[in-house]
Amino acid sequence: xxxxxxxxxxxxxxxxVMLLGACMKFDTLPQLEIRVVDENGSVVSGAYxxxxxxxxxxxxxxxxxxxxxxxxxxxxxxxxxxxxxxxxVYARFDxxxxxxxxxxxxxxxRLNQKNKIEIEIR
Amino acid sequence: MRLISHLKFCRILLVxxxxxxxxxSAQDTPDWNKANLxxxxxxxLLKYQDLHNxxxxxxxxxxxxxxxxxxxxxxxxxxxYLEGNSxxxxxxxxxxxxxxxxxxxxxxxxxxxxxxxSIDLPRYDRNNRYIIRARVNIKYSGxxxxxxxxxxxxxxxxxxxxxxxxxxxxxxxxxxxxxxxGQDFMALSLNPALTGFRNSTISKDERLSLRxxxxxxxxxxxxxxFGNHLGIGTGIRYSRYSGSVGLDKIDPLGSFNPxxxxxxxxxxxxxxxxxxxxxxxxNPGRRWGAQADIGxxxxxxxxxxxxxxxxxxxxxxxxxxVISDADWISQMNRVDIGFIGTLSATCRINNYxxxxxxxxxRQGLSGLDNNTRADYVYSKYQGQYNPLWGAPGKTVxxxxxxxxGVLVLLNKEVN
Numbered sequence: 001x002x003x004x005x006x007x008x009x010x011x012x013x014x015x016x017v018m019l020l021g022a023c024m025k026f027d028t029l030p031q032l033e034i035r036v037v038d039e040n041g042s043v044v045s046g047a048y049x050x051x052x053x054x055x056x057x058x059x060x061x062x063x064x065x066x067x068x069x070x071x072x073x074x075x076x077x078x079x080x081x082x083x084x085x086x087x088x089v090y091a092r093f094d095x096x097x098x099x100x101x102x103x104x105x106x107x108x109x110r111l112n113q114k115n116k117i118e119i120e121i122r
Numbered sequence: 123m124r125l126i127s128h129l130k131f132c133r134i135l136l137v138x139x140x141x142x143x144x145x146x147s148a149q150d151t152p153d154w155n156k157a158n159l160x161x162x163x164x165x166x167l168l169k170y171q172d173l174h175n176x177x178x179x180x181x182x183x184x185x186x187x188x189x190x191x192x193x194x195x196x197x198x199x200x201x202x203y204l205e206g207n208s209x210x211x212x213x214x215x216x217x218x219x220x221x222x223x224x225x226x227x228x229x230x231x232x233x234x235x236x237x238x239x240s241i242d243l244p245r246y247d248r249n250n251r252y253i254i255r256a257r258v259n260i261k262y263s264g265x266x267x268x269x270x271x272x273x274x275x276x277x278x279x280x281x282x283x284x285x286x287x288x289x290x291x292x293x294x295x296x297x298x299x300x301x302x303x304g305q306d307f308m309a310l311s312l313n314p315a316l317t318g319f320r321n322s323t324i325s326k327d328e329r330l331s332l333r334x335x336x337x338x339x340x341x342x343x344x345x346x347x348f349g350n351h352l353g354i355g356t357g358i359r360y361s362r363y364s365g366s367v368g369l370d371k372i373d374p375l376g377s378f379n380p381x382x383x384x385x386x387x388x389x390x391x392x393x394x395x396x397x398x399x400x401x402x403x404x405n406p407g408r409r410w411g412a413q414a415d416i417g418x419x420x421x422x423x424x425x426x427x428x429x430x431x432x433x434x435x436x437x438x439x440x441x442x443x444v445i446s447d448a449d450w451i452s453q454m455n456r457v458d459i460g461f462i463g464t465l466s467a468t469c470r471i472n473n474y475x476x477x478x479x480x481x482x483x484r485q486g487l488s489g490l491d492n493n494t495r496a497d498y499v500y501s502k503y504q505g506q507y508n509p510l511w512g513a514p515g516k517t518v519x520x521x522x523x524x525x526x527g528v529l530v531l532l533n534k535e536v537n
Contacts, residue, residue, distance in 0.1 A: 029443070031448070062379075063437065066380075066445065067506070069446065070376075078446065081430075
């Protein structure tokens with residue numbers, strides 16, 4: 001009988017541990033949602049967007065930190081699993097890009113935050 | 123954080139292993155010398171064997187009398203194998219001697235295996251009399267009506283003795299019976315594993331490759347055996363499935379080439395699983411045996427992780443998190459059903475504990491993902507998402523397990 005009690009106690013303990021494990025909160029890496037608009041403020045869907053970790057790479061539009069993405073119907077693209085840094089953003093569509101203005105984020109991205117920015121292309 | 127949670131889990135398993143050994147309750151008084159008691163029981167059983175093998179139609183009445191005196195009284199009931207295993211009956215030892223001579227005129231030999239005798243601690247009966255339960259392997263053989271009959275059985279003997287001046291004596295057989303067949307076991311198992319995911323579409327793709335990964339499973343289970351061989355069981359298991367998808371290089375998106383080669387998308391899924399299985403066991407030797415479990419296992423995904431990496435074609439640097447896929451978790455089912463089977467050798471440590479060493483296999487049957495990406499064919503090489511959860515067809519998990527564990531008998535009755 002002692003054995004049976006141990007068994008059921010063991011099952012209970014393991015169940016609780018698993019439940020606690022499932023409830024554990026882990027840090028989420030920074031996320032960045034970019035909305036691309038044109039000079040009229042209209043959303044641009046299908047624009048190509050990439051992130052770079054330096055101005056030199058941005059200038060050459062090569063060696064992005066992640067694969068290139070395209071904006072959806074709402075002109076948005078969503079990057080996840082980023083680092084806590086101020087990335088350089090490049091967006092391009094139909095001969096227009098954002099090279100005329102601010103290209104890097106004003107401040108580094110933060111953990112557990114979904115950061116949102118708007119990029120204008122001309 | 124995850125490492126800490128694994129360590130906690132291992133620590134609890136260790137505590138359970140230690141606690142599970144406490145199935146034998148202590149006897150307070152008297153302070154028995156179990157080795158001496160066992161010697162006395164063996165001596166009695168060897169006398170039983172010797173005299174039993176002299177019984178036949180021509181046996182000297184003195185032999186019959188001495189044999190009867192090994193029992194508490196002539197009316198002691200014993201299980202009789204004289205008419206074969208299918209006609210097991212309990213008869214008095216008096217009648218047993220008569221039936222033996224009738225059915226086996228040349229004798230019916232009993233061979234006791236002295237190495238497979240186990241005894242419990244005595245329990246008080248009455249008037250300074252104590253009873254010990256002993257389990258013995260006996261092989262009976264003889265020729266009845268021209269037919270050879272042989273059987274090997276594990277039997278349960280009740281042996282009575284008197285305690286006089288704190289000295290056990292006058293040992294006599296008080297009954298011979300069949301031990302209880304039903305047994306309950308608890309198993310604690312740790313399973314280093316080779317795990318992975320399978321998808322028929324990806325398997326056929328020349329540029330994508332599925333790779334297995336090292337992982338770890340652990341569990342606690344309960345089995346009830348109805349007889350010597352068959353039983354059923356259930357339990358709870360902690361299972362991690364690790365596997366990756368490889369891609370030779372990321373294709374350009376439009377005219378934009380990210381220059382990523384040797385892409386790896388690593389997937390780790392943690393499950394709590396409840397297996398329901400049929401158990402089979404065999405214990406041909408004194409120490410070694412075999413056990414197999416086969417059944418179904420339902421799992422609930424508790425946690426998941428995806429990590430990507432690639433080599434930059436220009437710089438040669440390995441880069442992490444190169445693919446953004448915010449939707450991959452929503453593509454998946456929370457519940458998973460699979461087949462599970464293990465085959466293990468068992469090594470007896472004592473009457474209550476055995477070590478398990480073997481191998482196992484788990485194959486997912488239900489799909490882990492519930493959606494197919496509509497643009498899979500067009501974008502599968504462009505790194506827009508985790509291809510494992512976007513490919514058409516079922517993606518299932520699988521694991522090759524090394525089974526290491528401890529099996530603990532929960533019953534007081536050992537057979």
